[in-house]
Amino acid sequence: MKDVMIRPERCLGCQSCEIACAVAHSKSKNLFSALEENPASKRRISVEYLPGPEISIPITCHHCEDAPCVSVCPTKALSQDSITSIITHNPERCVDCWTCSTVCSRFVSLYQLILVMGCWTSSMNHNRGVINRQAEAGIKCDLCEGRYLPACVEACPTHALIFTEVNDI
Amino acid sequence: MKQEIHEKSIDTASQAMLWKAREEGMETVWDRYEKQLPQCGFGQLGVCCRNCNMGPCRIDPFGEGADKGVCGATADIIVARNLLRMIAAGAAAHSDHARDAVLTFKKMSEGKAGSYKIKDETKLLSIALEYGIPAEGKRCEEVAAELAHALLLEFGKQDGNLLCAKRAPGPRLKLWTELGIEPRGIDREIVECMHRTHMGVDNNATHILLQGLRTGLSDGWGGSMIATDVQDILFGTPQPRRSTVNLGVLSREKINVIVHGHEPILSEMIVEAAEDPELLKLAQEKGAIGINVAGICCTGNETLMRHGTPIVGTFLQQELAVITGAVEAMVVDVQCIMPSLGELTGCYHTKFISTSPKADFPNTLRMEFHEDRAYEIAKEIVRAAIENFPNRIPEKVNIPEEKRECMVGFSVEAILSALGGSPDPLIEAIKSGAVWGIGAVVGCNNIKVMHNYGHVTLVKELIKNNVLVVTTGCNAIACAEAGLLLPEAAELAGDGLKTVCKALGIPPVLHMGSCVDISRILLISSALANRLGVDISDLPAAAAAPEWMSEKAVSIGAYVVSSGVFTVLGTVPPVLGSQAVTALLTKDLNSVVGASFAVEPDPFKAADLMLEHIDEKRKALGLESRR
Incomplete structure (x- = not known):
């Protein structure tokens, strides 16, 4: 299976992925026309600043069916709606163990970076509420169905986002 | 998005050089553009600010993130x-x-x-x-x-x-x-x-x-x-004369010296030096039969207008000229010169000579120009080109056949003289409807538009509808390459304009000079307005920049609209991130200066917008109109 992978060490925080995502999920698929659409197109990716390691990373959740992050979470901080497969994260139950990140193709690289940097002050709270915001809005990363490459990957000028076979990692 | 070569330019000479570039592994502006895609959305919308070091800041155009910069700027x-x-x-x-x-x-x-x-x-x-x-x-x-x-x-x-503005x-x-x-x-x-x-x-x-x-x-x-x-x-004030354009003007047997950039101060001297008997003799000693000075961009337009020096091409053809392998010296001054020429000329025998005290580029031979020794320096430059001739690599030389004749040199003085000394015949033709209106089509090439497609398509549509076109800059060169700057091109014009062009022996598209010479267009507009006793904004006239890219074009747009001329832009300016600014430029300016901008990448629709505007103005003047 192919998925979007995040390479946090390459992210410069430009937010190009956010704009590309919003345009790809607009009716017109055109930057200039998308601005006039109502309701405004919603992006599925969010560049967030992580105070611990002092980096910006794009965060996006695919809300996978049979989400591995949910099944490995020891405190049930992550849960999944059985019908919509939408995942929610309860920060109050989260103990920053990072177990979820080791099984998430999108977060594993961040986890590895954090390991290298030895920055344990930060945690899975690193999703910065993105997962829950998506859950509330009823949207999720759909890997840009119908496109050759997800728009965020195409837009990233530093290749901090790549689209690749998960098993290759 | 991979473009095929035939999608990059409408000009077959340029296509041929793009094939050559591909075979030889040369990188061109088209390759670099592909690597930039997709381009930054914040930049395209104009919503990033780097004016202070609390930033950089950017506004989320979709309203989810920041709606203000750090300082509070919206x-x-x-x-x-x-x-x-x-x-x-x-x-x-x-x-x-x-x-x-x-x-x-x-x-x-x-x-x-x-x-x-x-x-x-x-x-x-x-x-x-x-x-x-x-x-x-x-x-x-x-x-x-x-x-x-x-x-x-x-x-x-x-x-x-300013005293000039009183004109x-x-x-x-x-x-x-x-x-x-x-x-x-x-x-x-x-x-x-x-x-x-x-x-x-x-x-x-x-x-x-x-x-x-x-x-x-x-x-x-x-x-x-x-x-x-x-x-x-x-x-000298330009007068009508004939010349040739396109990559085919480069010579197989002569020393090719290209003057590229925007100022005529040095290139005038180079044109003179190329006729110096001493240098001609040296050229012959080196095996060439003469010295061929040819231009690119507005330096080219300046010498074209005054001497009929041939033009190699427009902005997007500067690299293609080097790729012919036949250029002994690419002599540049200022503006619109791609820094990529440094690396590219290094792959051929071409000497890349930078001359302006203000402008240097990678890998140039620096021959700084000073007015007090103008002719001597020009001679040194031409001599450097001549001495480079033996280094030409015959296997690498491939000059396209394509070149077109053109008629240029239409200064205001020349136009008035063609009209018999006063703007009245033109005004009569406008009144009768033979000339439906005036279209000023100017501006650059932009890699976002298929090379010359925007220019040529729009101009052809205008003349077909009896709009007399005045042109400068790279639009003029594009029109010349398409054969539109010839009196014979009147055949492509509507019946009214065709008759007028034939009577006066002029092309339906008048080359008025370099991009600073858009001032000539302002003056001819003033002359027409004064004669009619109206303001410029009342004239049945419209402007367009179908392939604009430079900041100079933005300044030109600002003064053309402030002078009262409706202007259609073929590429989107970085303003759409603000609804207020967009509305001001495209609508509200009408009630302020009597003209506004429109953005229309499709040249057929752009022509329609201009024709519609001309019709409205004709109607307001009490002249025959279509709608």
Whole structure:
């Protein structure tokens, strides 16, 4: 299976992925026309600043069916709606163990970076509420169905986002 | 998005060189553009600000993230400030070019630039008169010295308004005064733009844009107009003449010297040096049968207009010219010169010679130009080209066959003389409907548009509908390559325009010069408006820049619209991130200066917009109209 992978060490925080995502999920698929659409197109990716390691990373959740992050979470901080497969994260139950990140193709690289940097002050709270915001809005990363490459990957000028076979990692 | 070669340019000579580039593994502007895609959305919308070090800041155009920069600037403020800086840069480029022309003129009048002389005394005297300089009993050089002094004052003027701007029709000038946008000192307007856009100064989008209009006016009716005037005095006012264009003008047997950039001050000398018997002899010794000086961009247009020197191509053909493998020297001054030429010329025998004290590029042979030794330096440059001829690599030479004849040199003076000395015949033709209106089509190439497609398609649509087209810059070269600058092209025009062109022996598309020579278009518009007793905004006229890319084009847009001419842009300016600024530019300006912008990438639809506008204006003047 192919998925979007995040390479946090390459992210410069430009937010190009956010704009590309919003345009790809607009009716017109055109930057200039998308601005006039109502309701405004919603992006599925969010560049967030992580105070611990002092980096910006794009965060996006695919809300996978049979989400591995949910099944490995020891405190049930992550849960999944059985019908919509939408995942929610309860920060109050989260103990920053990072177990979820080791099984998430999108977060594993961040986890590895954090390991290298030895920055344990930060945690899975690193999703910065993105997962829950998506859950509330009823949207999720759909890997840009119908496109050759997800728009965020195409837009990233530093290749901090790549689209690749998960098993290759 | 991978473009095929036939999708990159409408010109077959350019396509041939793109194939050659591919075979030889050469990188061109098209390859670099592909690597930039997709381009940054914030940049395209104009909503990023780097004006202070609390930033960089950007506004989320979809309303989820930040709606203000750190200082509190909204998208409206950021977009307006960025646009003002673009205008300032464009006006600076044109006006600094003008300053150098005036400084050369001054040195000439003082006898310190012996290579130059006064070529058009009539123009000198008429402009001196405008500036209130009495000429009786004085030598030409004395008048020139006084005029140079007066012109230089226009740049640093601290009080009062620009004298050149008084050439605008009365109602227009009055409107500018009422709006508070009558231009003051040229440098002052540019400096004020930089001040206003500094952190925490001007933070009202409308207020910022009014300064943009004023700065544009200081370019069009100031810097650019002064450049045109002085260059005409020094090098001669253009008169109709014939020449050839496109990559095929490069010669297999001659030394090819390309002059590329924007100023005629050096290239005039190079054209002269290429006829120097001593250098011609040297060329023969090196195995060449002569010296072929040819131009690219507006340096090319300047020598084309005054000497009929052939033109190699437009902005997007500068790399393709080198790729022919037949260019001994690419001599550049300022503006629109791609830094990529450094690496590219290194792959051929071409010497990349940079000459302006202001502009150097990677891997150049530096031969800095100074007016006091103008002719000597020009000779040294030509000599360097000649000595490079034996280094030409025959296997790498492939010059496309394509070249077209063209008729150029339509200064205001030349147009009036073609009309028999007064604008009346043209006005009569407009009134009768034979000439439906005037279309000013100008501007650059932009890699975002298929090379020359926007230019040529739009111009053909206009002339088909009996709109007489006036052109400058790369649009003029594009039209020339498409054969539109020939009296024979009248066959492509509507019946009315065809008859007029045939009667006068002129092409349906009139080449008026380089991009600073858009000042000539302002003057012919004024002449028509004055004769009709109306403002420029009442004329059945419209403008377009189908493939614009440079900041100079933004400044030009600002002054053309402020002068009252509806203008259609073929590429989207970085302003759509602000609804307020977009509305102001495309609608609200109409009620302020009687003209506005439109953005339309499709050249057929752009032509429709212009025709619609011309129709409205015809109707308002009580002339026959279609709708």
